[in-house]
Amino acid sequence: MRLTNVAHLRLPFGRLMGYDVRVSEPGRRLPVSFDQRRHVQAGERPGSWMAISFRLGAPVSRDALSDAWLAVIARHGTLRSVFVPGQDDAEPHLHDVDVLPGEWTEHRIAPGQAVNDALRQQLDRSCTPFSAPSHRLCVLETATGPTVVIAADHSHVDMWSMLVIVRDLLAALGGTIDEVAAVPAFADHSAALRERPAAPDEVHRRWREILEGSGGTMPRFPLPLGEPVAHLERVEVRDVLDVDDSAAFSAQAASDGVSTLTLAVSAMTAVTGELAGTSLRAVFPVHSRYESTWHDSVGWFITNSVLESADPDPAACAAAVKEAVRLGSWPLEEILRPWGGMPEAPGMLAISWLDLRRLPVRVDAAGLEAQYIGASIRTDGVMLWFILDEQGLHLRCRYPDTSEARMHVGAWLDLLVERVRAIAVSSAGGRLRVGDGHYRVQRASRADVPAVVALLADDELGSTREGADSTRYEAAFDVVARDGAQYLAVVRDDADHVVGTMQLTIIPGLVRGGTTRLQIEGLRVAASHRSGGLGAAMLAWAHEHGRARGASLAQVTTDEARERAREFYERLGYETSHVGLKRAL
Secondary structure (H helix, E strand, C coil), X not given: CEEEECCCCCCCCCEEEEEEEEECCCCCEECCCHHHHHHHHCCCCCCCEEEEEEECCCCCCHHHHHXXXXXXXXXXXXHHEEEECCXXXXXXXXXXXXXXXXXXXXXXXXXXXXXXXXXXXXXXXXXXXXXXXXXXXXXXXXXXXXXXXXXXXXXXCCHHHHXXXXXXXXXXXXXXXXXXXXXXXXXXXXXXXXXXXXXXXXXXXXXXXXXXXCCCCCXXXXXXXXXXXXXXXXXXXXXXXXXXXXXXXXXXXXXXXXXXXXXXXXXXXXXXXXHHCCCEEEEEEEECCCCHHHCCCCCCCEEEEEEEECCCXXXXXXXXXXXXXXXXXXXXXXXCHHHCCCCCCXXXXXXXXXXXXXXXXXXXHHHHCCEEEECCCXXXXXXXEEEEECCEXXXXXXXXXXXXXXXXXXXXXXXXXHHHHHHHHCCHHHEXXXXXEXXXXXXXXXXXHHHHHHHHHCCCXXXXXXXXXXXXXXXXXXXXXXXXXXXXXXXXXXXXXEEXXXXXXXXXXXXXXXXXXXXXXXXXXXXXXXXXCHHHHHHHHHHHHHHHCCCCEEEECCCCCCHHHHHHHHHCCCCCCCXXXXXXX
């Protein structure tokens, strides 16, 4: 899923419509979480919201959209709650409300005005801490179907919640949401947190040590950012790893016995030590959906922890991440009482990680062209978000737009991306050990085309089929390289010679109950490396490649004349169950 900012958001041009529901007077008072209170006490301000956009592939009437949106609100009590300023004290109060049908309003886009700016103005106005309600449904109407934007003040939602909302809105449009019971509201979670036991002394001690190591405040970025006041923001969005390199990165993490998050922390620890000569210390948001009870709920199920990592060794980083999760698993209000609440200071560094592949809530982000949207704000700190999904690893970084921050944060990000990519390239996921030999599987480059063609031609059938003009192979390679479903692999030996190749294709489809298949073609091994197990190792690697991309069935094709090839595949579990037919076009 694309992780972006409202200033960078890709939106079609169309009529910008917003649905204005009606809200009753505040009713029953609800419990407020520590993080909600801290957020809302900062007062009314633009840019306190988060949003998600997605495209519907066919026209949908406004009535259908508004009915579906009301069904979502009816399911989630969190969307039927509002904050009001406290009367007798400085603390805001949270109350439940009734949300009633409203009406659509068109927000005209002025001549020369970007669609993004028109949308931002509406969300800055309607999605603030004390708005009633503080969420909004907007739609850009185009001839090919609507692009929907749902936004809410951060006090009521987190990224996980936005997926829940999209999933439920789509279910409501499909007429199935009525079959699902209402889910617990976040206020119930806040009440449950109050009943959790107090943090042990050891947790208090570690919080104190980390905060004191950061100068008595929450951790800060270790390099200069300029004058310590709020500046206009600079937002960078980077695609760090594609799906193949992401799989390789995950494979290296597995080889090291750690998580992908831990391996990313290892890279950040190394970069921080190299550039700043200090440990990595960061605010580390962790989710508080401790039980499955809350998996389908909407709310701000995020609390802050602190991460301290001094040693880039993956095992040490795993211990640091485990400690950070533990430090964030206790009520913060009691822990931070000695500092009068969260001791914020200019320059804070926060690192957020979300692996969408592991969430129990899923939507077709690619098909919906879904985008997580951050608001535009002024900032004095550095906030880094990582998103890991089926399309790879992405990051978004927000920092003060000063010359010092551009230089130091930019250099830190550049080295971090370089380090993460280097881990993927050298990953254990691409290594093959066959007997005493060591090999590496890599995506073929254009420079590898002659070696691949030579392998294809090096047998009795290939010698008569291959050998066309090199420009035809290069043109074919360009087509393959542009297709994300294709992986043209080369296998290199210790001397960096290409000694094997195969083309892997991921084929989604409706047959066999929607089974995704892995097609394996053109598997060749150099004559000097045959009969030693390299072909079997390549095939095993191909199977893992397919599984990582959702394939549950592998299929190969080979010429009827290749008896040894058929015997090879059959020894490895393949069955001759189909007849393949070909004809010239």
